[in-house]
Amino acid sequence: MNFKGQVAVVTGGATGIGRAIALKLADKGASVMIADINEEAAAQTAAEVKEVSGKSAVFVTDVTDLEACNGLVEATTELLGAVDILVNNAGIAGSAGWQTRSYSTEEDWKQTYQVNVIGMSNITAAFQPQMIKKRSGRIVNIASIAGREGRPSLPHYSASKAAVISLTQSIALELARFNITMNAICPGLLWTPMWEQIGDRYAYDMPAYEGMNPREVFDAMIAEKIPMQKEQTPEDIADTVAFFVSDDAKNITGQALNVDGGFFMR
Ligand SMILES: NC(=O)c1ccc[n+]([C@@H]2O[C@H](COP(=O)([O-])OP(=O)(O)OC[C@H]3O[C@@H](n4cnc5c(N)ncnc54)[C@H](O)[C@@H]3O)[C@@H](O)[C@H]2O)c1
Known part of the structure; x- marks a missing residue:
């Protein structure tokens, strides 16, 4: 696996x-643009990527803003070159304060759909013409096992991730004839800033987890739900992205792959 000379x-x-994901692609030689609303953390990650592959840049991007997405295409092309690999990973679990409510508000539904689904469509639409022109491209969307089946306490999030799986199939069909693949990954349980919020919500909402801190909820869920009895890591997801964008996956498109230690077997 070698992405030397490629732009992600x-x-x-x-x-x-x-x-x-950024560090994994860099490790395999790619130049990586970090597109995020969190400028400070993005700059920190870009500095780490530079140490690995030499080339990285940051473009502060809110994926819900189509103009910013078009700006991202321009900045990436100018600073790093035309894009070969697009990873649609930005996501949120709800609107502010969602983790301490016992129901989903209209804002939870709107904002989650806006970032997780419309944001993904915006970025893809922005980069698509460049990839079509080159007759090549690899796109990976980060969905969730929550999109495989309705999950308690976060219906707005589950529905948005089911939409990501559907979007992946529809756009993969549209782009296939241009030699562009689009696949989705459904991560299981990963201890990231997002899961700290989910743990709070479960402890707030579900009697089984009452009084637990988010990490205790997380560990209890691993024990209950994950046949392999271990948490998934960001590196597990990054490895799967690397596979989907590699030559080994050249004939795979429109798929959604669970990386979840066996939580869901469909
Ligand atoms: N952590 C898990 O267990 C888990 C499981 C399944 C799926 N996922 C998915 O993985 C992806 C990454 O989540 P994570 O766990 O690393 O969470 P995270 O909160 O650490 O990372 C999300 C990143 O997205 C950025 N972001 C949020 N809104 C944005 C916007 N409008 N525009 C641009 N960037 C924005 C944030 O600044 C942050 O850097 C998400 O799509 C999430 O739904 C996570």
């Missing part, structure tokens, strides 16, 4: 899973 963009690349 990772949305939400500043922290958690996105950061690990």
Whole structure:
């Protein structure tokens, strides 16, 4: 696996899973643009990427803002070159304060859909013309096992991730004839800033987890739900991204792959 000379963009690349994806692609030789709303953390990750592959840049991007997405295409092309690999990873679990409410508000539904689904569509639409022109491209969308089946306490998030799996199939069909693949990954349980919020919500909402801190909720869920009895890591997801964008996966498109220690077997 060698991505030397290739240019990758990772949305939400500043922290958690996105950061690990950026470092993995850099480790295999790619130049990586970090596109995130968190400028400080993005700059930190870009500095780490530079140490690995030599080339990285940051473009402060809110994926819900189509103009910013078009600006990201321009900045990436100018600073690093035309894009070969796009990883749509940016995501949120709800609107401010969602973790201490026992129901999903209209804002939870709107904001989560806006970032997780429309944001993904915005970025893809922005980079698509460049990839179509080159007749090549690899796109990976980060969905979730929450998109495989309705999950308690976060219906707005589950529904948004089911939409990501559907979006992946539809756009993969549209782009296949241009030699562009699009696949999704459904991560299981990963201890990132996002899961700290989810743990708070479960402790707030579910009697089984009452009084636990987020990490205790997380550990209890690993024991209950994960057949392999271990948490997944950002690096597990990064390894799977690297596979999907490698030559080994040239004939795979429109798929959604669970990386979840066996939580869901479908
Ligand atoms: N942590 C898990 O267990 C888990 C499980 C399944 C799926 N996921 C998915 O993985 C992806 C990464 O999540 P994570 O766990 O690393 O969480 P995280 O909160 O650490 O990372 C999310 C990143 O997205 C960025 N972001 C948020 N809104 C944005 C916007 N509007 N525009 C640009 N960037 C934005 C944040 O600044 C942050 O850097 C998300 O799509 C999430 O839904 C996470």
